[in-house]
Amino acid sequence: MQHQRPKIVDVARLAGVSTATVSRVLSNPEIVSAETRRLVEEAIRQTGYRLNQAARNLRIRRTGGVLALVPNLSNPFFSQILAGMAAVLAPAGYNLLVADTRAEGGRSILTYAEPSRADGLIVLDGTLPAEGFAGRLPLVLACEWIPGIAAPRVKIDNREAAMMAVEHLIGLGHRSVAHVAGPRGNVLSEARLAGTEQALAAHGLPAPMVFPGDFSLESGRRAGAAWLALPPHERPTAVFLASDAMACGFIGEVQHHDVMVPRDVSVMGFDDIELVSHMTPALSTIRQPREALGRRAAQRLLDRIGGDDRADDTILPVELVLRGSTAPPGG
Amino acid sequence: MQHQRPKIVDVARLAGVSTATVSRVLSNPEIVSAETRRLVEEAIRQTGYRLNQAARNLRIRRTGGVLALVPNLSNPFFSQILAGMAAVLAPAGYNLLVADTRAEGGRSILTYAEPSRADGLIVLDGTLPAEGFAGRLPLVLACEWIPGIAAPRVKIDNREAAMMAVEHLIGLGHRSVAHVAGPRGNVLSEARLAGTEQALAAHGLPAPMVFPGDFSLESGRRAGAAWLALPPHERPTAVFLASDAMACGFIGEVQHHDVMVPRDVSVMGFDDIELVSHMTPALSTIRQPREALGRRAAQRLLDRIGGDDRADDTILPVELVLRGSTAPPGG
DNA sequence: CTGAAAGCGCTTACAG
DNA sequence: CTGAAAGCGCTTACAG
Structure with missing residues (x-):
């Protein structure tokens, strides 16, 4: 050849x-x-x-690759983050390798995270064990983070973002706001729940009813079923879900049972994935700057590879996006 | 390090x-x-x-990488195909590199497609110019294909699949079926349109009204607006769209104008992306075996790299998935 | 079955 | 500023 x-x-x-x-x-x-x-x-x-990059890489003892560890490759939320990373890494001479931390059949994902395979690591999964990363590759945490690991983090302020969402619902007049949480133990879940509670408490409102979830469509559907199972007068008039995917599942389920959104219940998501602006009703949500998150994470990793050893946080701003799924109680 | x-x-x-x-x-x-x-x-x-893989690779003159060229990384349709590829390539010692053919800022995507960067190429974009691939890397075409290139193809029978979809609508009693096509010049668009026409003709029904589209949500929404703009008695009672994303956009738009699906119009998609089973109504569609498509494409590429020079077609079966968005005309 | 040696295609101290 | 030479960490004819 x-x-x-x-x-x-x-x-x-x-x-x-x-x-x-x-x-x-x-x-x-x-x-x-x-x-x-x-x-x-x-x-x-x-x-x-x-x-010939391979020859150069061998000589200068680098691999020319950066590995991104993603919790779920088939989630479109991550695709744009990866695109942002690639846009920064390619001009710097690095290939972006992508691995799904859930999809690995048994074998530890960390077999990839070694010097002969990649020069750096961007981790987007906060549930990986901290020990695994000790003394390995230059590392940046993006979106999620692993408690106990000192590394640069590129993220949004999840608590603040959740507060923005709930303040919006309170401003519309809602007094009973439920929250559908992300997976237990996930740092994002906890921050978004904490923000929900804090916003309600700040207005002297009762703590939220909390439904379990795992960011997936299906778990949002189950939360919808749980909401439907409540006696109508006990149903929270507004629901804030920790992901747009869950919000889609929730709306699908309640609409299926002839509940109208937002007349019967206001629904607020998180992420602003493309689809939700096309739903009926279009979803009110929190927009994360996905492309920028990817770019900044890649940039911080290049810094790290270059010897910068600060473990600082980069906090990117979110945006409150208001559409048709939220309205004053009773429509 | x-x-x-x-x-x-x-x-x-x-x-x-x-x-x-x-x-x-x-x-x-x-x-x-x-x-x-x-x-x-x-x-x-x-x-x-x-x-140290880099050293071995230099010595045996391979890179250990396989490059997948995808038209749109942020489309969840491709994520599962990529996961299938990675599942086959990793055990064989190959990394999967991914590039978005649309996202490349000016620079030709083919700069990646050379021997010092990858040992093989899987192309999922049928609109790339055939000349670019002459005498380059071992190549497999998946899902889409480039006319005039002799290489193994791994795909579904798009015409047959479209016929299945339209036969279903005809079986429900629909006599006027519209089609929302994919982008012009795309091989999938043409095959799916041909299947639609063929199924209608086989039943002595008139040729379909055809709306333009490009597989995106937004183009589906525009098709919905075009459908709404027709005088009610001229509206086709069923619409078959060449992608689920377009079907989502279409349904969102017509529901927004108080049209009920399937009572006022039956809607049929193509792909079976996860979300569409959670919509209201859930979408009837054609399921593509995405994981299997990825696996087979990777397997054929490994064959190719190993010296097998057949340029054969692998046709994988699709499945007709019937849900709530299709019903007899009038509900 | 095993070893000595050349070489994959580059880069970089060292010397001039 | 430029060249001769060593070496990055492997693999593989070749010889024994």
């Missing part, structure tokens, strides 16, 4: 210089004289030479 | 053999005597040695 591919020695021969000089033109052009550089560049053009 | 990592020479020293022997134990154990092998394996265990 690559028999004819020119290598550095072919360029050197044609330009009448050593391979060292060609290499310098490639990786450090300013230390080569202008005339020599011109010669070499011309030879590169004539031969059609293209650098 | 990797100063202390043992290498092959450390293992050889401890085991009292040459590096060649250690290498053989690693890649070709059966040609080493049982006793020597035991010694080496013990030394590997004691040193904690792990193979």
Whole structure:
């Protein structure tokens, strides 16, 4: 396949210089004289030479890859984050490798997280065990985070975001607001629940009824069924769900039982995935800056690989997006 | 980071053999005597040695990577296909690299498709120019395909699948069936449109009204608006859309204008993405075997890399999934 | 079955 | 500024 591919020695021969000089033109052009550089560049053009990254990587002892560990690849929420990462990593000469932490058949995901496979790690799953990462690759945590690990984090303020959502519902006149939480033990779940409770308490309202969930559509549907199972006068008039996927499941279930949104119940999601602006009613939600989250995480990892060892937090702003699924109680 | 990592020479020293022997134990154990092998394996265990893939790859002139070219990474339809690919590639020692053919800022996506970057290519975008692939990497086409390229294809029978969908609508009693097509020039769009026309013609029914689309939610919404704009008695009583995303957009738009599905219009999608089973009404659709598509495509690529040069088609079966969005005309 | 040696295609101290 | 040479960590004909 690559028999004819020119290598550095072919360029050197044609330009009448050593391979060292060609290499310098490639990786450090300013230390080569202008005339020599011109010669070499011309030879590169004539031969059609293209650098072999694998060889360079072996020599400089890096792999040229960055590994992203994602809790669920088939969740569209992550796709745009990954796109943001790739946009920063590619120009810096890194490939983005992606692994799904749930999909690994038995074998530990951490077998990938070693120096011969990747130069750095971006972890988007806060439920991985902290011990696994001790002294391994340069690391950045994005969106979720692992308590007890000192590494840069790129995230939103989940508590604040939840408060914004609930303040909106309170402002519409709702007095009983339920929350459908994310998976137990997940840092996002806890922060969003805490924000919900804090906003209600700040207005002297009772603590929220909390339904269990796991961010999935199906768990939102179950929460809808649980809400429907309540006696009508005990049903919270507004529900804030910790993910848009759950909000879709919830709305689907209650609509299926002839409950009208927002007349009978206001529904607020979290994430602003593309779909929810097309539903009937369109979903009010919290927009996360997904592309920016990915870019910043990648940028912080490049910093880290470059020797910057700060373990600081980058907090990106969210946006309250109001659509048709929320209204004053009673419609 | 990797100063202390043992290498092959450390293992050889401890085991009292040459590096060649250690290498053989690693890649070709059966040609080493049982006793020597035991010694080496013990030394590997004691040193904690792990193979450096980059070095092996340089030596055997492969990269250890397979590149998947996807038209739209943020479409959940592709995520599960990628998961299927990774499940086959990882055990074979290949990393899966993923690139979005639309997201590349100017720079040609084909700069990735070269021997120093990947050992093989799986293309899921039928709109890439055929010339770009001449004499490049081992190639497999999945889902979509590029006319004029001879390579193994792994796909469904899109025309047959469309016929199944339309036969279902006809069976319910619909006599006027519209089609919302995929993007023009896309091979899938054409096959699904052809199947729609063929099924209607086979029953002596008039050709379908065809609305333009591009597989996106938003284009489905526009088709909904176009349908609404027709005088009520001219509206087709059933609509078959070439993607579930478009079906979501369509339903959202018509429901927004107080049209009831399926009472006023039956809607049929294509793909069976997870969400559509949770909508109200749940969507009738064609299920594509996404995971299997990914696995088979990866398997065929491994064959190709291994020297198999057949350019055959693998056709995977689809499934007609009937839910609440389709019913006899008038409800 | 095993070892000595060359080499995959680069980069980089070292010397000039 | 430039070159000769060593070396990144492996694999594999070749010889024994």
